[in-house]
Amino acid sequence: MAAKQVSAIIRLVVNAGQAKPAPPVGPALGQHRLNLMAFCKDFNARTQSIKSDVPMSVMVTAYKDNSFDFVVKSPSTSYFLKKAAGLQSGGGNPGHKVAGFVTPKHVYEIAKIKQADPDCQYMPLESICKSIMGTARSMGIEVRGELP
Amino acid sequence: MEALLCFGAASCSIEDTNLGAPKEQEIYSDGPIPWQSGKRQLWKESTITALFAAGDDVGEALAMAANSVGLKEMPLYEVEELEDCDWVLEVESQFKPVEVSQGLWIVPKWSQPPDAKALNVIIDPGLAFGTGEHPTTRLCLQWLHHVVSPGDKILDYGTGSGILSIAALKMGAAHAVGVDIDPVAISSAEYNASLNNLKPDTLQVYVAPADGDDPVPKEFTDFDVVAANILLNPLVELVGRITGYCKPGGLVGVSGILVEQVPQVKEAYSKYLEGIAVSYDNGWACVSGRKKRFVQTTAETTDSQELHS
Numbered sequence: 001m002a003a004k005q006v007s008a009i010i011r012l013v014v015n016a017g018q019a020k021p022a023p024p025v026g027p028a029l030g031q032h033r034l035n036l037m038a039f040c041k042d043f044n045a046r047t048q049s050i051k052s053d054v055p056m057s058v059m060v061t062a063y064k065d066n067s068f069d070f071v072v073k074s075p076s077t078s079y080f081l082k083k084a085a086g087l088q089s090g091g092g093n094p095g096h097k098v099a100g101f102v103t104p105k106h107v108y109e110i111a112k113i114k115q116a117d118p119d120c121q122y123m124p125l126e127s128i129c130k131s132i133m134g135t136a137r138s139m140g141i142e143v144r145g146e147l148p
Numbered sequence: 149m150e151a152l153l154c155f156g157a158a159s160c161s162i163e164d165t166n167l168g169a170p171k172e173q174e175i176y177s178d179g180p181i182p183w184q185s186g187k188r189q190l191w192k193e194s195t196i197t198a199l200f201a202a203g204d205d206v207g208e209a210l211a212m213a214a215n216s217v218g219l220k221e222m223p224l225y226e227v228e229e230l231e232d233c234d235w236v237l238e239v240e241s242q243f244k245p246v247e248v249s250q251g252l253w254i255v256p257k258w259s260q261p262p263d264a265k266a267l268n269v270i271i272d273p274g275l276a277f278g279t280g281e282h283p284t285t286r287l288c289l290q291w292l293h294h295v296v297s298p299g300d301k302i303l304d305y306g307t308g309s310g311i312l313s314i315a316a317l318k319m320g321a322a323h324a325v326g327v328d329i330d331p332v333a334i335s336s337a338e339y340n341a342s343l344n345n346l347k348p349d350t351l352q353v354y355v356a357p358a359d360g361d362d363p364v365p366k367e368f369t370d371f372d373v374v375a376a377n378i379l380l381n382p383l384v385e386l387v388g389r390i391t392g393y394c395k396p397g398g399l400v401g402v403s404g405i406l407v408e409q410v411p412q413v414k415e416a417y418s419k420y421l422e423g424i425a426v427s428y429d430n431g432w433a434c435v436s437g438r439k440k441r442f443v444q445t446t447a448e449t450t451d452s453q454e455l456h457s
Binding site: 008009010011012013017023024027028031032035037038040041044045046048062 | 159161162197199277278279281282284379380381404405406409432
């Protein structure tokens with residue numbers, strides 16, 4: 001594949017299997033004159049194996065000729081943590097007030113999913129766990145319990 | 149960008165600040181830009197554009213984001229309110245006439261058909277899917293071009309802009325029924341039918357109800373050709389229903405699937421179809437076959453069916 005000139009890098013979150021030309025996809029990609037329908041069809045097809053309405057992280061590379069490529073990553077760590085802790089949103093006062101808690105087993109399970117990501121494949125599980133615990137701390141979520 | 153997203157941005161994009169100016173820096177990429185910042189090449193001066201929902205406190209979000217990544221001072225920023233606009237229309241100007249198959253053109257309604265004597269399908273897609281540019285639409289149109297005979301009854305499951313139905317009707321089919329879960333598709337398909345001088349009632353479109361009930365009125369059965377260009381999951385879940393609409397010996401074609409999803413589709417559809425063929429285009433595939441005259445439900449009998457067919 002010949003290298004193409006990049007015009008922009010776009011980062012957004014879209015629910016698996018549910019890309020539509022409406023916001024957030026519409027303005028985010030339409031602004032850069034990318035083919036919305038093609039993205040929606042492509043993204044939805046590629047996320048068929050994931051439960052719908054799980055928010056996926058997407059990074060779109062837009063080229064000067066209005067074509068594009070994109071990479072889909074698993075949901076953000078904060079999404080998993082919120083689900084595990086049963087929270088709607090992260091804590092407003094991290095470091096001072098505890099908004100919720102998760103167990104080390106949660107952290108381990110999330111780390112395993114994250115390890116499949118293109119980013120994290122070279123990272124040892126322990127490093128990923130530490131990074132998840134850091135995110136938890138910044139959200140006001142405490143990790144409680146014994147490490148198995 | 150990640151920080152901005154955490155603090156409420158709906159999306160972020162990054163581009164060269166000097167876009168269009170003499171100082172513009174060109175960066176090239178062979179494929180999608182990798183996620184890791186280490187490997188990512190960026191411009192010397194970049195502008196990050198973040199989209200927020202109307203009413204969000206942009207200043208606060210920006211301050212929290214800058215703080216979280218360790219920036220000592222707030223980066224320069226300006227807030228601009230974007231008008232609600234039809235983004236699909238903005239992009240549509242790129243839509244040009246395209247010849248998807250020998251002598252078969254899909255033409256946007258604002259263009260002149262390049263070959264007036266060819267089979268021209270006029271489309272105004274709006275928010276419904278189907279301009280003829282996507283590989284799956286092309287695959288289905290090429291398949292239809294091969295199999296549609298004059299007088300055929302067509303079912304287009306997942307009709308979108310109605311492009312497949314309308315093309316089939318122009319190829320000589322007598323009647324087409326379109327189904328879609330999106331109500332926008334209904335008006336889009338009906339409008340496109342009118343753009344193509346089709347008699348009213350030659351294309352009838354129905355919304356598939358959310359509760360999963362059968363969307364096709366009982367008076368329509370035994371279609372000669374059934375096309376379904378949707379997605380893997382609905383294709384596999386609805387295999388019984390989709391093939392059920394087809395008359396025995398009739399033809400079924402499904403797409404909206406990636407090459408790696410073909411085995412799953414073949415497995416689901418081989419129970420009902422024989423002579424399964426797959427066509428490919430750019431990473432996408434179309435699976436088609438003929439409806440078996442007798443569909444056996446026991447595993448052993450199906451095997452011997454396949455041996456004999």
